[in-house]
Amino acid sequence: MDRLTYSTLRVREQGSVLTARIHRPEADNAINATLVHELDDVFARAAHAEHTTVVVLEGLPEVFCFGADFGVISDAARAGQDTAFDPEPMFELFRRMAYADVLTVAHVRGKANAGGVGLVAACDIVIADDSATFSLSELLFGLIPAVVLPYLIRRTGFQHAHYLAATTQTIDARQAHAWGLVDAVGPDSEALLRRHLQRLGRLSKKGVARYKTYLRELSPLGGHTKDVALATNREVFADPDNVRAIRRYAEDGVFPWESPTAPDAAPDAPHATSPHPPSETTVPPQDQPHAPSPLPEPGPPTAALRAPAPQAAAARVPAAPAVSPRALGNPLFREAHGVDYAYAAGAMYKGIASVDLVTALGNAGMLGFFGTGGLAPDAVDDAITRIKKGLDPGRAYGMNLLSNPEAPDLEARTVELFLRHGVRSVEASAYLRPTLPLVHYRLAGLGTDPDGRLRQDHHIIAKVSRTEVAEHFLRPAPAPLVRQLLTAGLVTPEQAELGARLPLAQDLCVEADSAGHTDGGNAYVLMPAMRALRDRVTNEERYADGAAPRIGAAGGIGTPEAALAALTLGADFLVTGSVNQCTVEAGTSEAVKEILQGLGVHDTEYAPAGDMFEMGARVQAVKKGTFFPARAQKLYDLYLRHDSLDDLDPRTRATLEGKYFKRSLDEVWRETRDHLARRGPERLAEVERSPKQKMAHVFRWYFVHSTRLALHGTPDQRVDYQIHCGPALGAFNSWVRGTDLEPWRNRRVDVVAERLLHATAALLTERLTAYAALTTGATPPRNATPPTSDTAPGGPAPLATTAE
Numbered sequence: 001m002d003r004l005t006y007s008t009l010r011v012r013e014q015g016s017v018l019t020a021r022i023h024r025p026e027a028d029n030a031i032n033a034t035l036v037h038e039l040d041d042v043f044a045r046a047a048h049a050e051h052t053t054v055v056v057l058e059g060l061p062e063v064f065c066f067g068a069d070f071g072v073i074s075d076a077a078r079a080g081q082d083t084a085f086d087p088e089p090m091f092e093l094f095r096r097m098a099y100a101d102v103l104t105v106a107h108v109r110g111k112a113n114a115g116g117v118g119l120v121a122a123c124d125i126v127i128a129d130d131s132a133t134f135s136l137s138e139l140l141f142g143l144i145p146a147v148v149l150p151y152l153i154r155r156t157g158f159q160h161a162h163y164l165a166a167t168t169q170t171i172d173a174r175q176a177h178a179w180g181l182v183d184a185v186g187p188d189s190e191a192l193l194r195r196h197l198q199r200l201g202r203l204s205k206k207g208v209a210r211y212k213t214y215l216r217e218l219s220p221l222g223g224h225t226k227d228v229a230l231a232t233n234r235e236v237f238a239d240p241d242n243v244r245a246i247r248r249y250a251e252d253g254v255f256p257w258e259s260p261t262a263p264d265a266a267p268d269a270p271h272a273t274s275p276h277p278p279s280e281t282t283v284p285p286q287d288q289p290h291a292p293s294p295l296p297e298p299g300p301p302t303a304a305l306r307a308p309a310p311q312a313a314a315a316r317v318p319a320a321p322a323v324s325p326r327a328l329g330n331p332l333f334r335e336a337h338g339v340d341y342a343y344a345a346g347a348m349y350k351g352i353a354s355v356d357l358v359t360a361l362g363n364a365g366m367l368g369f370f371g372t373g374g375l376a377p378d379a380v381d382d383a384i385t386r387i388k389k390g391l392d393p394g395r396a397y398g399m400n401l402l403s404n405p406e407a408p409d410l411e412a413r414t415v416e417l418f419l420r421h422g423v424r425s426v427e428a429s430a431y432l433r434p435t436l437p438l439v440h441y442r443l444a445g446l447g448t449d450p451d452g453r454l455r456q457d458h459h460i461i462a463k464v465s466r467t468e469v470a471e472h473f474l475r476p477a478p479a480p481l482v483r484q485l486l487t488a489g490l491v492t493p494e495q496a497e498l499g500a501r502l503p504l505a506q507d508l509c510v511e512a513d514s515a516g517h518t519d520g521g522n523a524y525v526l527m528p529a530m531r532a533l534r535d536r537v538t539n540e541e542r543y544a545d546g547a548a549p550r551i552g553a554a555g556g557i558g559t560p561e562a563a564l565a566a567l568t569l570g571a572d573f574l575v576t577g578s579v580n581q582c583t584v585e586a587g588t589s590e591a592v593k594e595i596l597q598g599l600g601v602h603d604t605e606y607a608p609a610g611d612m613f614e615m616g617a618r619v620q621a622v623k624k625g626t627f628f629p630a631r632a633q634k635l636y637d638l639y640l641r642h643d644s645l646d647d648l649d650p651r652t653r654a655t656l657e658g659k660y661f662k663r664s665l666d667e668v669w670r671e672t673r674d675h676l677a678r679r680g681p682e683r684l685a686e687v688e689r690s691p692k693q694k695m696a697h698v699f700r701w702y703f704v705h706s707t708r709l710a711l712h713g714t715p716d717q718r719v720d721y722q723i724h725c726g727p728a729l730g731a732f733n734s735w736v737r738g739t740d741l742e743p744w745r746n747r748r749v750d751v752v753a754e755r756l757l758h759a760t761a762a763l764l765t766e767r768l769t770a771y772a773a774l775t776t777g778a779t780p781p782r783n784a785t786p787p788t789s790d791t792a793p794g795g796p797a798p799l800a801t802t803a804e
Ligand SMILES: Cc1cc2nc3c(=O)[nH]c(=O)nc-3n(C[C@H](O)[C@H](O)[C@H](O)COP(=O)(O)O)c2cc1C
Pocket: 345, 346, 347, 348, 349, 350, 352, 371, 372, 373, 400, 427, 428, 429, 430, 463, 511, 513, 514, 515, 516, 517, 554, 555, 556, 557, 575, 576, 577, 578, 579, 581, 723, 724, 725, 726, 727, 728
């Protein structure tokens, strides 16, 4: 390789190892455009050099790299220039470090912050000195480590990265080692590095290049990740509030949460180029009484994470950095489904989750699943066309796919429709095990881009309430079904091969007690069990980084408290149902919405489910003001006790005909028979042979009828309305009582979602601040805790004015 001279780097070469040291002592080794350009040049040349197999990246002994150069941003703002520097070169630099044909080794001593952590995370191997510390301080200034996170998540997994970003907490080298950010740590990192280089020095260029190519294919990054990362980075650096915060810090040493006139405001703030807050790790507490300590220390106490001395902390505890609603949940969920929020509205049959509902959510950056249940393929076809028309370009939508063992043909036709329309997100419900059409949908979306990156165009969210069902979806598609699809020419050998390495569903929606068909499960129990199962299966199947299935939560989410509880249980995304049925867009009658608006938390109960009547399946429905649950139960009891309609005593028969059906049972049977004849004569013949089956079909008519009455809002038959609903709506109703959202006519589905998410984020901030106070023994200042109006539905600021 040519001898090279750079202004921000010191480069030396020894055999097959090239060492690049960041050298900007005047700016705490902060990142500027020149450094990015020069580093990129070093890695590009090393990748192409015939003999270079390893590049070591290191910083100064006390600081590895401190992130973006705030001095430059502040200067640009003062000069009236653009402050949003192009983040693409940095993204591409990280990508080159991670995937170019050379092994990259970070040797970290001292502090690594923000973009500095990105440089570390992008390396193949990280060796840290005991003196090394790591932090992401961006959120303190309203910024987001958007370009860093994809690489950090690749190394540490989502939660550790999320923790670092959300809490802005500094961690020491041992903690970073435990979390996977560091591979080797010791008091003499030079010796540690030498030992590693001895081993790496034995590798051939060809072997290294081939290995890195393979890694590139295994866990590619780019495409949508890149688009989102760059767009987010540009957005936060262009935000005038953030630029103001950066300037105040760079010029006056005042942190965003401090009043500029406060007597104790940052008298000895760290270097002006640094976005890093003073921390208990790096600055003695007595020097920095306002050091943020947003969370109690994680895991076992370490010296670095020890809380500040009480006398220092007692002065005041700042509010934890505001959490943005967009930051809730798993970014990979947002990326996969092309949404801004990790939030979905579950399907509601017969188009109750309507075209308008799905479109409104999609245009607000969320995911709505159209309720295909009980609709003919033509109606579903028409709905997809209308949804696509109503959505702004690039916005997401999803469709419900229901297992239907009684009509397998319908499932296959529905999948054909989805494939024809290019539906990208499907909520798969009522499955006990994978079926051919479902596997077909998943595999048909797999492929590789021309540059070798894995493409997954079809995303399945499998809705489950039981672990044994969940496991089917967490594993790759069953081999016999894949073979069948291959033989039929419905998938390619490449798709079959890719499918064997990926879970059938990338998203599992764990449905606890809700309006859906559940066993009335308990989220506190189900979520940990499902997550443990996911971890076990991920391990056994050896899924690549980022390919582990995500776990979402549904059931009971109607308040910020519930949403936060679900997130704390580890939910990667949230799914609501009941609250959406009582919105302007929901495709049910106004009469139903009037009833729903007045429900409390005790006004629903489990009743037999019409679609799985004979199996004894149950579903939750409104009991206030309707007889439906009681009547449905009565029908089920009669079904269990009798073998035929002829066994019913005359009084019972009269009650059913006069009150429930409002027509004779013979009339009901005639209608049912005509329907069955249209669906399939074989089925009809079978039912006619069995008096018990005939009775079941007559009773099931009541369920169809009562649904229809509700959907049409038939005025004089309210007592028979069948309205599926869980207690989440009662909780929502009491949360919004006395606010603009009390009347259902003000409840737009996207507004409901935004209010919920905004209040959840505010509540999280509030809780973090309160815990910080507990940790330090200080009383939170009155303004540290967001006013309760922030967590109330009536008064949140519009989403656009939050920290993003
Ligand atoms: C009226 C109504 C109809 C529903 N229909 C379906 C459906 O057709 N398919 C489905 O997968 N889930 C269905 N669900 C369940 C929701 O998609 C969602 O998973 C559930 O309601 C979430 O729990 P929650 O009601 O406690 O918010 C329905 C829910 C309601 C309220």
